Amino acid sequence: MSELLRVENLSVAFRTRGGIVRALETVSFSIARGETVALVGESGSGKSVTAYAAMGILDPAGQVTGGRIVFDGIDLTEASEREIEDLRGREMSMIFQNPRAALNPIRRIGTQIADVLLRHGNIRRADAPAEAVRLLAQVGIPDPARRSRAYPFELSGGMCQRVMIAIALACAPSLLIADEPTTGLDVTTQAVAMDLVRDLARERQMATLLITHDLALASEYCDRVVVMHAGHVVESGPVAELLAAPRHPYTARLLAATPRPGIALGDLAAIPGELPDLRRAAAGVCRFAGRCDRRRDDCAGSLPPIPPGPLHDAACWNPL
Amino acid sequence: MTALLDVINLQKIYPVGGGGKARGQLHAVDDVSFSIAPGETVGLVGESGCGKSTLVRLLARLHDPTAGAIHFGDTDLAGMKARGFARRPERAAIQMVFQDAGESINPRYTAFEAIAAPLRRLRGLRGTALQQRVEELADATGIPRALLGRFPHQLSGGQKARVGIARAIAVEPRLLILDEPTAALDVSVQVVILKLLMDLRQRLGLSYLFVSHDINVVRLICDRVIVMYLGKIVEQGPTAEVLGRPAHPYTRALLSAVPELTLEPPGPRPRLGGEPRSPINPDPKVCRFFGRCPDGRPACADSMPRLSPVGPGHLAACHFA
Structure with a gap:
């Protein structure tokens, strides 16, 4: 399958009254033509910011501070607003929450x-x-x-x-970005809307980036999953492989907190700690380390990179 | 065991259309009967527009029912006017936790004030006694005392949810109506709040009516489930029964629409097409699900199916269940 979108070491920062928020740090992933990829994570993980950056519709306070977004051979971070405008709506389009x-x-x-x-x-x-x-x-x-x-x-x-x-x-379009498209819809309506997107995507060989906090939804509709935490991609890989054997401790924790049939409340465990303050987070260091029970001394060192691509990979010094 | 709450043939009809003389009657809640035992958690599920919210407002006595009875303990609440109910002692016995704690807490109240308000109003607490009770509640719901001076926007989603719960249990209710209390939360916070709720239920001997869209959460914490469709209960029974052996075609459709964490690609699943029928002037002889039902037959348009037993404690309103 040929690559359609390639996000490479993308960093985005927001100027706020409280300081610079490093919302995304060296985010990398790719989508092939006709492929459906889920961008999964909790609120504040940077899923939507990633999508907005790819569409070139970041809030004016946000700025791409590094990396490239290559769509069908065109580097969007270098392209003129005219060129992006021409792509947006025709080649890549987006459906929003609500x-x-x-x-x-x-x-x-x-x-x-x-x-x-x-x-x-x-x-x-x-x-x-x-x-x-x-x-x-x-x-x-x-x-x-x-x-x-x-x-x-x-x-x-x-x-x-x-x-x-x-x-x-x-x-x-050849790429559809769907940002939590079914939030606020009933499950019955959600199923119909998701089936529709999937069927149309298959029919037209359209690539889909599904942004969701719902691992179950991702598992039903996507080929691959990219997991984000606090502005980092922590793990990515084929959906079945990633769910069966998560390698990043955060992915494992997220799975262990997700209700599903056959699991009692007592078996579910919350993820300890909270999201780190992205104004103070040190650059290039694992942002889950403060919440992680598999932390080692070398976790304070620079983060192992995840190259964009279809392989199963985790940004962790001590993976499962 | 005698029921804590016993709802009998409850009905709410709203007049709609045409100024002055109403042209239509919207049957929001139609002939609904169920009960909740002390210490029980009952789930209420159904899609938007099915009457869940109206039912909740009737039970919390924010709206007046058109007909029917709401027996709570020894009193019939249905006869009491919603206007003025806030001043009655029964007000404290039924409390609500709202969907989005961030939206339902007054943004100009600190966490302390939010929890103190019902204590002042319904218990008349002041001064040290008030301070003590609020701190006690903060401890019980896991709110660090240092956060009591914060405003909602300074609290995380999980902390706001805790404030919403602390406020609801402040006046020692016996029944808590939880309206999608975790819908706005991330899964890891949701786990903590659900565990807190289950812990409080046990410690305080509460009963819960748990309104939710999320079948996977209902499965986790509810003893029994009620499924509503267009103002009517179409199925109710023990959670394992209703979710494991759904008898009503609507329940089956609802369950098959729930995405599952699966490792294998899911097989084809029946989908529920179309839209619900209009709730305005519904034909009393036609099943509300007819037309959308994959198993509909001519008999479904001739007589309204009634809730009848399909298993121990398990009722379904379908001619072919």
Whole structure:
């Protein structure tokens, strides 16, 4: 499989009143064409920042301080805003948490899909509304012609998420970034939305980066998992291998805290300690060491790097 | 064992549409009956719009039911007006823990003030007695005393959740209604809060009504489960029974939608397509799940299935269960 997105030693820092927050430090991973990769971690792990950086939509306070983001041979950290704008929406697109908030509340959904088509697609103005209806039908919205004239508030949360998916897929991108796409949806709706993304991705050989805190969701829909903790990639590998035999102590701890059938409450264990303060964290050193029961003296040294790629690897001096 | 809470044929209908004269009747909670024994944890599951939240508000006596009875101990709460309930002694006996502690705690109250408010209002505590009780509660819920002076935005998600729990147990309730208390938390914090809740239940002899979306969490802590669909209970029974041998097609669909930590690629799973029927003026003869149900037959449109036994303590409302 050929590589589509390669994130290499990406570092991002945010200027805040309390000091510089090193939100991402030397993050590396890659996605091949047609592959589905999960970016997994708890809140504050830097999953969303990674996605925002890849899309070039970081908050102005955030800055890429190092590394490269290579999309289909183009280095996005060097590219002009024009070039990125051209890719965004056409070649790479994103669906967000809380679909209702991500849609424009005062534009009809058909119009919002047409906007994307007219901006990025090769389509005549007169054909855009019909194409919008076709896209709504494709994401399984019943009575699409009528629904295309609806406003977001007239649709349920699940319907809004389908509209978001229709917008994201309008120009047949080669990469879809889905940032917690099913948070706030019912499990039944979640299953339908995730099936839809998976089926469309397979049909079009589209690569998907699924950002989620839900290991179970990742295990059902993804080929590979990249685990993040406090702005570092701590482990990555094929999903079955990583879940069956996690190598980083953090991944193992995360699994041991996740409720699942056959496990009693007493068998679950919390992860000790808290996320380190990223304003004070020393550069290039394991950020889990303070919470880790496998810590050794050499853990204070520089972090073993994880090269981007499909192999199972953990950034740990004393892996399991 | 006599029930702590006994809900009988509870109903809540909201008038909708058309100014003045209501054109429709929205059946938010329809003919719901169940009970909770002392010390029991009962899970309440179902998708958004199924009436969980309305039911919770009726039980917490924030809304008035249209019909039915809520027996709590020896009193019928259904007859008491929601307006004014806050001044009754029963108010303290049923307390709630809300979904997002960060949203439900007054941002201008310190942790101390948040926990002290119900003690002042319902117990009339002041001064040292108040101070002592708040500290006792902080200890019981694992809030370091040094954090009591902090505002919600200065607390972590787990600490805010603890404040929400401390505030709810402050006036020594007998029933705690937990509305997705861990939905906003990371898994590692969730474990700690669930263990705290189970520990408090035992120590204080509490009963829980645990509203949740998360079947895997319900499985962990609930003795019994109630499944609601469009205002009606479609299935209820012991957790192992309902989740292990679901009798209602909706429960089956719900369970098959839950992602599982699997090492093998999951096989094809039945998915629930479409949307629920409208809760406005529902046909009393048609099963609420009809039309969306994978097993629907003509009989389902002729008579509403009633909850009937399918196993020990296990009820399901389906003609074909």
